[in-house]
Each structure stands twice: as C-alpha cells, then as structure tokens.
Amino acid sequence: MTKERKLHMVKVAPYIFTAPFVIYFLIFFIYPIISTFWTSLCQQVGFAPPKFAGLANYGLLMDPYFKMAVQNSAIYTFFTCLILVPFPLFLAAILDSKFVKGADVFKSMLFIPALTSVVMAGLFFKYAFSSNPAALMNAVVGLFGIPPQGWLEKRVTTWIVLVVFCVWKWLGVNIVYYLSALQTVSNDLYEAATIDGASSWQKFLHITVPCVKPTIIYVLTISIYGGFSMFAEAYTLFNSARTPGDIGATIVSYIYSQGFNRNNFGIASAAGITLLAGVLIINIIQLSITDPVGKKEK
Amino acid sequence: MKNKNIGLTILATLVIAVFAVIALMPFFFLFISSFKPGSEMIRNGLQFKFDFENYGLGNYALLLTERDGIYIKWYINSIVIMVLQVGVGLFFSSLVGYGLAKYEFKGRNILFLLVLIVMMVPVEILILPLYKEINSINMIDTYAGVILPFLVPATGIFFFRQFASGLPTEIIESGRVDGCGEFGIFFRLMMPLMLPAYGAMTILLAMGSWNSMVWPMIVLRTSEMQTLPIGLQSLLTPYGNNYDMLLSGAVMSVVPIMIIFLLNQKTFIAGMAAGSVKG
Numbered sequence: 282m283t284k285e286r287k288l289h290m291v292k293v294a295p296y297i298f299t300a301p302f303v304i305y306f307l308i309f310f311i312y313p314i315i316s317t318f319w320t321s322l323c324q325q326v327g328f329a330p331p332k333f334a335g336l337a338n339y340g341l342l343m344d345p346y347f348k349m350a351v352q353n354s355a356i357y358t359f360f361t362c363l364i365l366v367p368f369p370l371f372l373a374a375i376l377d378s379k380f381v382k383g384a385d386v387f388k389s390m391l392f393i394p395a396l397t398s399v400v401m402a403g404l405f406f407k408y409a410f411s412s413n414p415a416a417l418m419n420a421v422v423g424l425f426g427i428p429p430q431g432w433l434e435k436r437v438t439t440w441i442v443l444v445v446f447c448v449w450k451w452l453g454v455n456i457v458y459y460l461s462a463l464q465t466v467s468n469d470l471y472e473a474a475t476i477d478g479a480s481s482w483q484k485f486l487h488i489t490v491p492c493v494k495p496t497i498i499y500v501l502t503i504s505i506y507g508g509f510s511m512f513a514e515a516y517t518l519f520n521s522a523r524t525p526g527d528i529g530a531t532i533v534s535y536i537y538s539q540g541f542n543r544n545n546f547g548i549a550s551a552a553g554i555t556l557l558a559g560v561l562i563i564n565i566i567q568l569s570i571t572d573p574v575g576k577k578e579k
Numbered sequence: 580m581k582n583k584n585i586g587l588t589i590l591a592t593l594v595i596a597v598f599a600v601i602a603l604m605p606f607f608f609l610f611i612s613s614f615k616p617g618s619e620m621i622r623n624g625l626q627f628k629f630d631f632e633n634y635g636l637g638n639y640a641l642l643l644t645e646r647d648g649i650y651i652k653w654y655i656n657s658i659v660i661m662v663l664q665v666g667v668g669l670f671f672s673s674l675v676g677y678g679l680a681k682y683e684f685k686g687r688n689i690l691f692l693l694v695l696i697v698m699m700v701p702v703e704i705l706i707l708p709l710y711k712e713i714n715s716i717n718m719i720d721t722y723a724g725v726i727l728p729f730l731v732p733a734t735g736i737f738f739f740r741q742f743a744s745g746l747p748t749e750i751i752e753s754g755r756v757d758g759c760g761e762f763g764i765f766f767r768l769m770m771p772l773m774l775p776a777y778g779a780m781t782i783l784l785a786m787g788s789w790n791s792m793v794w795p796m797i798v799l800r801t802s803e804m805q806t807l808p809i810g811l812q813s814l815l816t817p818y819g820n821n822y823d824m825l826l827s828g829a830v831m832s833v834v835p836i837m838i839i840f841l842l843n844q845k846t847f848i849a850g851m852a853a854g855s856v857k858g
Contacts, residue, residue: 287755291682294761298678299690301671305731310697313708320708372598380584380591389844390599396836397605398790400808401829405605411624417608420627453602461851502699510701513792520815533703533793540707541797553704564699 314557321550331547338551347552350530353440357531358508360444361451365504366497369452373459374489388460391453399450403517406446407433433518436528443529446514451507455500462496463489502567509560512537532556606833613638613830617822638827645824652803653810656722657789658835660806664726664788669780671731676739677769681751691740697733703793710797724798725806729788735780742776742850743769778843779850789836807832 321338323331372391376384394402409417410432419429432438470488479487490497512533516522519529522538532552540549608625614634642650679691709728718724746769754764792808799805805813811828814821840847 287760290761291755292684295678295682295684295687298682298765299675301731302675302690302694302733302736305671306693306697309709309712309728310700310705313705313712314700316708316711317705372595375591375595378591380588381595382588382592384595387595387599388848389840391595391602392840393837394602394605396786396790396840397833398808398811398829399792400790400811401609401832402605404825404829405609405625408620408625409605409608413622413624413626415626415628416624417627449602449605452598457848457851460848506699506701510703512703516792517812520812533701536703536707537793541710546707549707553707557700557704560700560704561696564696568695 317550317553317557320546321554323547325546326544334547338547339555341548342551342555346527346530347535349527350532350535353436353528353530354509354511354532356440357443357447357511358505360440361447361508362501362504364444364448365451365455366501368448369455369500370459370490370493370497371485372452373456373463374485376456377460377463388453388457391456393453394450395454397450399513400517402446402450403514406442406449407518410438410442433529436526439518439528442518443511443514446518447507447511451504455504458496458500459493462493466492498567498570502564505563506560509533509556609826610830613826617825620826621822638823639831641824642827642831645821646802649802649810650824650828653805653807654832656799656804657806657808657832660722660725660795661785661788661835663722664729665781665784667726667730668732668735668784669777672733672735672780673739673770673773673777674765675731676736676741677743677765677773679736679740680743681746681748681769694733694736694740698737702728706794706797709794713798719798720800720804721798725795728794732784732787735784738780738783739773739776742773746772775846775850777850778846782840782843782847785836785839 320331322333322335324334324337325331375381376388381387411417411419412429412431412434413419414423414429418432422430430438432442466489470492471484474484474488510533511531512522515524515529515531515534522534522542524530533556536549536552536556539545539552611629612620612625614636615638616633617638619633675694679687679694705728713719713724713727718727750768750772751764754768759767790808791806792812795806796809796812799809802810802813807828811825811832814825814828
C-alpha cells in the first residue's frame, strides 16, 4: 500500500467502522419514531389507510385506563428507584470490604436472578403471592399477624408484588455496576480518613458516595428507563396485557393492548409519543448534569 | 481490635448471605415443585411445606414427548436466535464502539450522542412501527424478523467504546508502522485486547436475547416458531392442561444461560469494571 492510500484509509476507516450504527439508526430508530409520530396524528384502526386527525388521539388519552397506567408506572418507578439506587451501593460496599468471606461466590449468587427469564420468575412470584392462606408470602406476613392477602387482586398489593419482583431481579446487576465503580476509588483516601479518625459510615458517606456519583446517576437512569418501560413482569403475573380493574396496567401494556389487541394504532402511537417525550425530558436533564460526551474528551 | 474484626466479618458475611439465599429462593421452590403435578401449584400456590408424595420425573419426560416435542422446538428456536443475535451483535457493536473510541473524525460526538439517545429510549415505544416494518418485508414469524431490529445494540456500542478508550493508542501506531491496514489492526491487534469486554457483553446480550419476551411474542405467531419464554407463557392459558410441563420446562430453560454465565463470569466483573461508566 502506498503512503497516500494509507493516510486516506485512516480518514475513511472510522466512517466504515461506524456505518452499521448509522444504517441501523436510520432504519430501526428514526424511521419508526417518525412513523409513530405521524400515526399518532391520524385516526387509524387496523391496516386501513390513516386519516389525519390532528391531536384527537392525544385527547383520547385522557381516559381513566391511561391515567391508571401512567399512575402505576410512575409509582412503580419511584419505589424501584428508591430501593434499587442506594441499597445495592450499600451491599456492594460491604462486598468490597475485606470482611466478607467468599465474596466471589456471593457476587455470582446475587447476579443469578438477572439471568432468569421474566416468565420463570413470574411463575414464582405469581404463586408465592397466591391468595391461598398457606402460600409462601401469606405464611410470611402471617408471622407478623397480618391476615392472608389476595395479593394480585388489589392495586396497592399488586404494586408491592411488582416492586419486590423488580428488586429481586435487578439487585445483583446494580451491585455489579457499583462494584466495578468501587474499584476506581483510591485506597489512599480511605487510609487518610482512617488516620483522621473517620468512622466506616462517615467514610461511606463522604468518600464512597461522591467517588461513585457518575455510576449512581447511571444506575438511576437505567432504573427510570426500566421502570417506565415495565410490561413483561405485569404481563406474566396476570397473563394478559389488560387486567381486571386495570390494577396491573402500565404505559407499555396500554400501548400493547391498544395496538395489538384492539388495533387502535392511532391511540397507541399517541401513548408511545407521550412516553417518549417523558423519557427524553428526564434524560436531557440527566445528560446536562453529567455531560458524558464532554467529559470523555479528556 | 482483633475481636472487632471477627465480629465485623461474621456480620458482613451474614448480611450478604441472607440476600444471596433470597436471590436463589425462587429457583429452589420452582425446582422442588417441578417434580409434582403442575395443577397442584396452580391451585394451592407455592408453600413452605413439602410432601414428597406425587414426586416423579414424569414432568421432565413430558418435555420430550408432549405435542411431538414442541418444547425441543422452542429450545432450538431460542438457541438459534440467541447465537445469531449475540454473534452479530458483538461484531457490530465492537466495530462501532472501537471506531468511536480510537478515531478523530467529523461527527464523532454527534454519533456518540445518538448512541446515548438510542440507549435511553425504551424499545417498547417502537414495537408498533417496528411490527409494521417487519410485516411489510414479510418477515413475521421468521427468525430474521425477531433478530433484525437488534443487530447493532447501542448498549454494546457504548460499552465497547468505554472499554476501547482505555486501550493504549501506541499499539495502533506501531501496527501502522508495521504496515498493518486499519482493519487488520482491528481484527488482529485490538480484538484480542478487547476479550474481557467480549466476555462481559456476551453475558449481557445473551441474557437479553434468551429472556426477551415482548418483541418475539409479537413477531412469532405459530407455536412451532416460538421461543422458550413465549412458549412457556402460552402454557398458562386458563383452559390449558399443560401445567405439568410448565415448571420442568421453566427449570430446564435456565440451563444454557447459566452455562454462558459460568463460563464467562471470570471476565465478567473485570470487563464490566473496564467498560462501565467512570464519569
């Protein structure tokens, strides 16, 4: 190869390397989003030709079913974040301290729930939270003098089941994220703090937490993402997208049942665009705080 | 001082052990129940008391015989889809991630921002238009239809970019001096260095593919084409008499992904550490 050709290749190569993403982005991301946006402005049932309808579909979203779905998703997301952001950090810090015997085995054990399919895990949670008085969870709450519950028959207890389900599944993953972040915290900081007489809790609060802040924000982001896109868990618990009284409805199950069960593509698309707008607003706020593109320059 | 350390060791190990046991509890209960008639669990829920009366391996034999071995078909479908999706996904995402990390070029920052945006938008929002797209190219009920929209995974690109950024640029320079082309450098020099990242990403992509439910449920229509999660889910119909193979089938469905995890777990945490966000 001549020298000029090689220099030329250095200039062209990055575009070839990144071309698969560009092609993918146009066909399977931008096009579907534009198509969803357009459909959300149309009256379309089934594969009949769409009729432009302006914002009518967004008006139709004001029904109680959608409100219920948004509320459920928001409450579920709030509580999963409340648990799944701080708690795994705490456990990761314990695992990372030299006090735990067999830490490697425990790390693998804690990660295993993430490997299971939602269907299999759903089977467990559905029947552990069975309304039968002798079933697992009713036996456990019975120890505290709480009468047996029909867990999946009421809204509040359904939230509890879903949050427990999600925490069980993702705890290990977040621990792994935090563990890898903890490797980057310099030991000197802890030693200096020990000399100054800081307690373990003070060290955790004033050294660990600030040092892993980017990972905390990352975990928060994926938890919000996971929370608002939750559907499969509710689907396996109730074995349908539509649940009695809509107690298990989520934003995505609303999209699914409007789109695929009733062929109301217009309304389903409007719900999709609403969710998209919400997610983007949250993430723009997050990106502007953390600025991953700018920071990675150095 | 020494006593304090022993106390802390016991306490810390105990706390972690409790959570590890809770993490594995569902497997234990489902495994025990998989030897009993399935209708028992459907009726009574999972319970603490174990009666070893109706125990037997019959539920596992059913997996081979029921409906002409439909379970085996689901298994093969799942494996084929996972292998294709993970193999191609690893290749493309490492290619793009490396390109973003190791080259200065116009539009690099914008491309990376787009990767972040794709990562942040739940794919569930796009299921309707993706369905229409796949339908219009007649790929409903095919492997290709399931795989196609996920061949260039953004999480993988992000991860490989982070990982490749930490690799020494001198290797690329010396490769060029030795007369290696740009793609030769990637395939012969950089790919081996990125092995820990491939290990970690194999686990994450395989998990996603093996357990994915919503999209395959939309694309795969006939029972013969379905994957394990949706096939098993379909056994849960209120009128079904297939409850017996539900639990044994669920237990057996964990085996491949568990093997992948155990084979890669050494590189997993190391790879995650190098590739994850460091801010």
